[in-house]
Amino acid sequence: MSLKKTRDLDMKRRQFCKTTINFGLGAGAYFAFGAGINAFAAATPEQGSPFDLVAIKGSEPDLMFCRAIKSLGGMKHFVKPNRTVVVKPNIGWDVPPERGGNTNPALVQEIIRQCLDAGAKDVYVFDHTCDKWSNCYANSGIERAVKDAGGKMVPGNAEKYYQNVNVPGGKTLTQAKVHELLLESDVFINVPILKNHGGAKLTMSMKNLMGVVWDRGFWHRNNLHQCIADFATFRKPDLNVVDAYHVMKKNGPRGVSTADLVTMKSQILSMDMVAADTAASKLFGMDPADVPYIGLAQQLGVGTMNLSKLNIDRIIL
């Protein structure tokens, strides 16, 4: 695709994001659900959000985010002018976007754009990768996406970036070395991808936080699930966006080929990691009770697994 064509398409999408979804598709969703279900209401930043969780499906990652964030009061609700933001996608593996090993770059790009539109001073993006970090950043397509959107890509490959902190709420994991950006930034947006995982069963919001610490070996040695739950008490993200567009159903978290994927074209947004992960496991087709860290985190008061008590905006585009 030529550069001009890409740009045109980009412009159209942004335009689409600003206007169409608000009215046209919003109405579509309304009619699709019928009058009995929560009437579509784009909350304003001042009002805050009537919803605890937004589940959306049926469109492209960036467009779904555009629509879903409106239900939570828009990005302005999370990012006030002149604040610094850290966005933490999953960039763990040296694989291209179509392999579904890393968070969708278009989604990351849209989040950064909206943060900057909301007046953010700086938007930083990093991950403590598993494969060679520079390869992961480049080949995931995320580095390019971040730079194009005006964000800053920060390395996570050196111990010097990580500061010792106490995890007062933790049972087993009581100390950790955490990336300085997580400690310094005003707003923390967690953008995991939903995947099968050999050790943790599923990776989503809480598991994604393993990428903000230095010593992961400690977690693996000392009861992985408890450590994941423990660290979830440390700094709760202001917003979690679970990318479930290409979902790796097996051979996770790295995956062997695109044959491991199912295209679910979905996304889940919530301020509550436990709720987001509960909903994401159900979406994946796994009982949340079979993912031990979700229950353990609920016990530690990180959030709730009881989705029936939450006000959920379900959007099918």
Place this chain on the structure above:
Amino acid sequence: MKWKILKKARVIISLAFFSTIALVFLDLGSSTPEIASRFVLFFQFVPSLLKFLSISTLAASGFIAVIGLTLLFGRVYCSFLCPLGVLQDIIIFIRKKTGNIKFNTRRAHTKTRYGILITVVLIFFSGSIIGLTALDPYSNFGRMLTHLARPVVIETNNVLVFMLESINIYAVSPVGLKGIALFPLIFSIVILGVIVLMSLKDGRLYCNSICPVGTFLGFLSRFSLLKIRFKPSECIHCGACVRACKSHCMDMENQTIDFSRCVVCYNCLDKCPTSAVDYRWAFGKYEPSGLEDAGKRDFILQTGAFLLANRSSPLWAGSPIEIYKDSTVPVIQKAPVSPPGSLSLENFTNKCTACHLCVSACPTQVLQPSFLEYGLLGIMQPRMDYKASFCNYDCVVCSTVCPNGAIIKQDPEAKKLIQLGKAKFIEQNCVVYTHKTDCGACAEHCPTKAVRMVMNEDIEKPAPKIDESICVGCGACEFACPTKPHKSIYVESNPVHGVAQKPKEEKIKIKVDLKEDFPF
């Protein structure tokens, strides 16, 4: 005037070779054009010769070119192409600038140099490369760059990163240094020390007493078509040529030159105030040549910045309390793992002179100098160190840089099926069995899913299971395994590299209905 251009050409070409080779080793971003690195490495005598022995192609014919050049012009290799030779010239140049250094006429160390050459050749034919590993000038230069210069470059880079980040610029990235290999470090310091001392005091003495390549090419240069010779009728016996000769091979009294020691630097031609020193057909007649002044050339020298550690200090001392109990069964690896493309331990250890270019170039730093893993005679030859890192599934960098043919160039797709070794599991060490807790770090990192977590009904936990047929021996599982002090999974070397099967792809049969309600 014609001599002036010769020396100028020598200085320019030699510095181009020297700096390109230095760049190939020191470039932290792997941005050196491949064509440039291939060109300069093509002419390195010993690597090219060894490469020719494994793959007799045009790309490995650099040593033939060097022999040809030597038979035409004398030992131009030593002054133009050899980075260790150029390093000595730089040291001599600095010495000249800071004090007065004058050379004189000396006898050749014939017994020493031929003794060393014959020893190295005999050792090689008896099946060991150790003589070349120790004395090949290019490999020694490579090790100096890898173990002395590169750490300085890396630390300088990291200081720069630190300063830029303090003003919120993340344009430069830090580079980690996975440990320091003590033996190659000491060896490089010793060789560098010998070279610095010899060159400061005696010019190119190293090249004419120790270096086996120098001795061999010196032998060939007896038959060179072009030689430097005295023209007795023009000589005013001023001694300028003798004082300028780094090889001590000009005998003004007898008007003879020991051309086997001459490194063809053209300094004598440049310095001779008359035209008594001449570069001409060894078998031809005199041709009058013009008079010229000696020109001075400046070298641009790069000085290394000082080394500075920039690790952040923890806010407080103490480490987290582990509930984990140490693993008990030591890992005993039968043989070291050689890099992908090296075909077999035999091929690798017979061809590698431990220049450590692959060590410098390896993006994940899994290639580390060995100590005694390959045996005493394979000392310093690189091995896959899965404690330090693991081999990137899509990477073929080591096979593209190796100038020796010890690692043969691989197509990225073919490399994905090279089996360096096979993963072995030690159940008694694994945290899933010893602590009954979930882990899966090995399976997580495995690029082919040769290691996967399979439900073990006895312990009611998913535990690692290995399918050796699709294992490529990349070491990702071993590197990621968190148990300590002993790992629970490790790679046992294939002495002859095998071929792994392609991982099976099974398409998931799930129908996704995008209009269906959410399951919550």
